[in-house]
Amino acid sequence: MKKLINTAESVVEDALNGLAAAHPSLRVRDRVVYRAEGPRPGKVGLVSGGGSGHEPLHAAFVGPGMLDAACPGEIFTSPVPDQIIDATRAADGGAGVLHIVKNYTGDVLNFEMAAELCDDVPVASVLVDDDVAVQDSLYTAGRRGTGATLFVEKIAGALAEEGAPLEEVARVAREVDDHSRSFGVALTSCVTPAAGKPTFDLPEDQVELGIGIHGEPGRSRAPMAPARELAALAMEAIHGDLPLRDDLLVMVNGMGGTPLIELYVVFAEVEAFVRGKGARVVRSLVGNYVTSLDMQGFSITVCRLNGELTRLWDAPVETPGLRWGR
Amino acid sequence: MKKLINTAESVVEDALNGLAAAHPSLRVRDRVVYRAEGPRPGKVGLVSGGGSGHEPLHAAFVGPGMLDAACPGEIFTSPVPDQIIDATRAADGGAGVLHIVKNYTGDVLNFEMAAELCDDVPVASVLVDDDVAVQDSLYTAGRRGTGATLFVEKIAGALAEEGAPLEEVARVAREVDDHSRSFGVALTSCVTPAAGKPTFDLPEDQVELGIGIHGEPGRSRAPMAPARELAALAMEAIHGDLPLRDDLLVMVNGMGGTPLIELYVVFAEVEAFVRGKGARVVRSLVGNYVTSLDMQGFSITVCRLNGELTRLWDAPVETPGLRWGR
Numbered sequence: 001m002k003k004l005i006n007t008a009e010s011v012v013e014d015a016l017n018g019l020a021a022a023h024p025s026l027r028v029r030d031r032v033v034y035r036a037e038g039p040r041p042g043k044v045g046l047v048s049g050g051g052s053g054h055e056p057l058h059a060a061f062v063g064p065g066m067l068d069a070a071c072p073g074e075i076f077t078s079p080v081p082d083q084i085i086d087a088t089r090a091a092d093g094g095a096g097v098l099h100i101v102k103n104y105t106g107d108v109l110n111f112e113m114a115a116e117l118c119d120d121v122p123v124a125s126v127l128v129d130d131d132v133a134v135q136d137s138l139y140t141a142g143r144r145g146t147g148a149t150l151f152v153e154k155i156a157g158a159l160a161e162e163g164a165p166l167e168e169v170a171r172v173a174r175e176v177d178d179h180s181r182s183f184g185v186a187l188t189s190c191v192t193p194a195a196g197k198p199t200f201d202l203p204e205d206q207v208e209l210g211i212g213i214h215g216e217p218g219r220s221r222a223p224m225a226p227a228r229e230l231a232a233l234a235m236e237a238i239h240g241d242l243p244l245r246d247d248l249l250v251m252v253n254g255m256g257g258t259p260l261i262e263l264y265v266v267f268a269e270v271e272a273f274v275r276g277k278g279a280r281v282v283r284s285l286v287g288n289y290v291t292s293l294d295m296q297g298f299s300i301t302v303c304r305l306n307g308e309l310t311r312l313w314d315a316p317v318e319t320p321g322l323r324w325g326r
Numbered sequence: 327m328k329k330l331i332n333t334a335e336s337v338v339e340d341a342l343n344g345l346a347a348a349h350p351s352l353r354v355r356d357r358v359v360y361r362a363e364g365p366r367p368g369k370v371g372l373v374s375g376g377g378s379g380h381e382p383l384h385a386a387f388v389g390p391g392m393l394d395a396a397c398p399g400e401i402f403t404s405p406v407p408d409q410i411i412d413a414t415r416a417a418d419g420g421a422g423v424l425h426i427v428k429n430y431t432g433d434v435l436n437f438e439m440a441a442e443l444c445d446d447v448p449v450a451s452v453l454v455d456d457d458v459a460v461q462d463s464l465y466t467a468g469r470r471g472t473g474a475t476l477f478v479e480k481i482a483g484a485l486a487e488e489g490a491p492l493e494e495v496a497r498v499a500r501e502v503d504d505h506s507r508s509f510g511v512a513l514t515s516c517v518t519p520a521a522g523k524p525t526f527d528l529p530e531d532q533v534e535l536g537i538g539i540h541g542e543p544g545r546s547r548a549p550m551a552p553a554r555e556l557a558a559l560a561m562e563a564i565h566g567d568l569p570l571r572d573d574l575l576v577m578v579n580g581m582g583g584t585p586l587i588e589l590y591v592v593f594a595e596v597e598a599f600v601r602g603k604g605a606r607v608v609r610s611l612v613g614n615y616v617t618s619l620d621m622q623g624f625s626i627t628v629c630r631l632n633g634e635l636t637r638l639w640d641a642p643v644e645t646p647g648l649r650w651g652r
Contacts, residue, residue: 002513002530004588004624006552011591014553018590021597022610055586187328204328226332227340256585259619260381262330264344265337271347284348286646288614293585294622298330316651320612325642325651 001191001198008193012052012074016059023320025063031083033059034069034090044160044169045069045091048100048153049084050107051076053192053293054213056321057149063319066157067100068093075192075293076214078106084114088121096122096166098173100152102145103129124166126173128152130182130301132241133210133218146213147253147290147301148180151313154322158315172312176303181242183234184218184299186211186255190292209233213255213292213299227262231269234300242304244279249303249313251284256291258298263287266298283313289321327517327524334519338378338400342385349646351389357409359385360395360416370486370495371395371417374426374479375410376433377402379518379619380539382647383475391643392483393426394419401518401619402540404432410440414447422448422492424499426478428471429455450492452499454478456508456627458567459536459544472539473579473616473627474506477639480648484641498638502629507568509560510544510625512537512581516618535559539581539618539625553588557595560626568630570605575629575639577610582617584624589613592624609639615647 005011012031020028027036039045048058049071058070068091073079079087088097101111108127115123130148137144156173164172186208189198199215202208207230210218222233238244252267254260267286274281282305290299303309316325331337338357346354353362365371374384375397384396394417399405405413414423427437434453441449456474463470482499490498512534515524525541528534533556536544548559564570578593580586593612600607608631616625629635642651 002533002550002622004513004553004556004584004592006554006591006595011587014594015587015590018592018594018597018612021607022590022593022612052587053585055590060586187330207328224328227330228332230330257583257620257622258330259379259582259617260386260614261337261341261378261619264341264348264381265332266330266344267348268340268344269332271344281347286344286348288586291585293587294583296328296583296620318651323649323651325644325649 001196003193005193011193012072019059030086032069032071032087032090033062035062039068039091039093041093042095043093043163044095044166045093045097046100046153046157046160047087047091047097049079049087050102051078054291057290060321061153061319065161065315065317066153066319066322078110081110081114081117084111085118088114088118088123092121096124098156098166098169099123099125100149100173101125101127102149103127103142104139105141122166124170126152126170126177128177130177130180132181132183132237137212138216144212146184147182147251147299148177150289151180151249151303152176154317155309155312158312176309180301180303181238182299182301183237184211184297185209185230185234186295186297188257188296190215190295192293211297213290215292227265228269231266232273235270235273238300238302239277244274244277247280247282247305248274249283249305250281251289251301252286253290253299253301254288255295255297256288257294257296260287263298270300327522329519331519337519338398345385356412358395358397358413358416359388361388365394365417365419367419368421369419369489370421370492371419371423372426372479372483372486373413373417373423375405375413376428377404380617383616386647387479387645389645391487391641392479392645392648404436407436407440407443410437411444414440414444414449418447422450424482424492424495425449425451426475426499427451427453428475429453429468430465431467448492450496452478452496452503454503456503456506458507458509458563463538464542470538472510473508473577473625474503476615477506477575477629478502480643481635481638484638502635506627506629507564508625508627509563510537510623511535511556511560512621512623514583514622516541516621518619537623539616541618553591554595557592558599561596561599564626564628565603570600570603573606573608573631574600575609575631576607577615577627578612579616579625579627580614581621581623582614583620583622586613589624596626
């Protein structure tokens, strides 16, 4: 299993050096990525973080309209409290800081500890738990946080940019999580640099339904099937939990090793499925956004929009990983 | 080899349906992708195309500031002349059309034939041949066209948007190609949907240096090595052909199956290499832009900038695959 790395130990450090070199809008210090221009006085700061290996999440979503700082842990490993504290201070513009936490036990504990230790900064926290695949999982009590994290970061980031107070930014972040559901399908396992071999075995004729973004087991295995059937399995799981209706934001996300042409094939099926339920895809993303290293497969995240969420989704954003104007 | 497709025969059609469904700014008709708002009267139209399997190139680069139309062929197969003619007409705003052609024999012949048959539209053509790896190759007489295609499309697209005449847009397109060089490294083969197995065999302890974007052979094989050494091999090949100096635009491009975290590791090495030669990376792209299906590996494209090229690179662009404002 070949990897474009120098050593397994240095991969996060080396990649952060590359991120800083590629994007003058970002600064990296002590494993914290933050906006070069620093926090905007009076603006609520947004911080997220978690294990590395999910790029562009989170570090490449730092910038105007989205995060103020990110704290990437080692591959698939929670950031430590000191890192989260540093990120919180780097994001603090005097109006408090929102922690956006994916629901994994290590992340939850370390963000909680950091918030307690950082008692001079008002901190609110939102837990993202959008993955309908399994109720409890390896590393997680309750549902896992996956693709909706991007939606929360984008939409809460837009409201913070407008100058809304901390409790309002936290409210909209929770609303996005409430309105969002995800489901993932793996065709292959990921390979971590440290292990150098697949995290799990998946036969050539099977897929893993409900895969987690660290290769955690899903609901079940199923025979490999055409894109139409795999998309329908994922969409039925989402629809069974949160009925599809009205206007939807839909992301078809690649797990890292799947080419874009295949993601567009899946998106066509997802869009047809949504129409079949009488709902509409009015906003979408297709690409690699919340990845699992080199895993082949996809996840689908659906968010039921309303006027406010649509307006905030459309607001300008300027980060290395997500960017649009107007 | 699992693929997210319905059938190998329908993959391009299905993906184009997904592209159209995801991006209301685009229209797809008879295998031509064009801007929904149609050609702008008086603006030079830009058309590119080639085999599918390199997404986001070319179809997802249609939009303001870049292409007016794209004509995707079957996987790794040239578009047919009728398609190119349709694309040319869809792009024609009355000021002529520039064909941006990657140097593969089939593409060159079919674009030439289309230009001849489309004799009521003034057509200029630019051949992109930036790959320093090999002089002649499978499918190509002369150097292959790879990553610089994106640079040509972006920079010529910006000049066309300013209202420059056809000969000026063609001149800057050729200048970008003259100023650009690429080199690719494969860790694994791609797998085409039709074949369902690797295009070539590459042992677990080796890489292919100078790989083409269809899996064509490169210069040689070498033992797998740390990212620093692989980046240096690629950069020495480029530097040997076009000495690195002054201000550079650098793309570290993923071949489709390589995670973003690894591309940032490579970018850090490339940037350090450039500094070591006394030059500067002043603009950059890191990500999957000119891919080869699910191949793992990377390519590096370097363009020597000047004032005009930098200004045009920075001009606004709004396409599904490349987007920035200001």
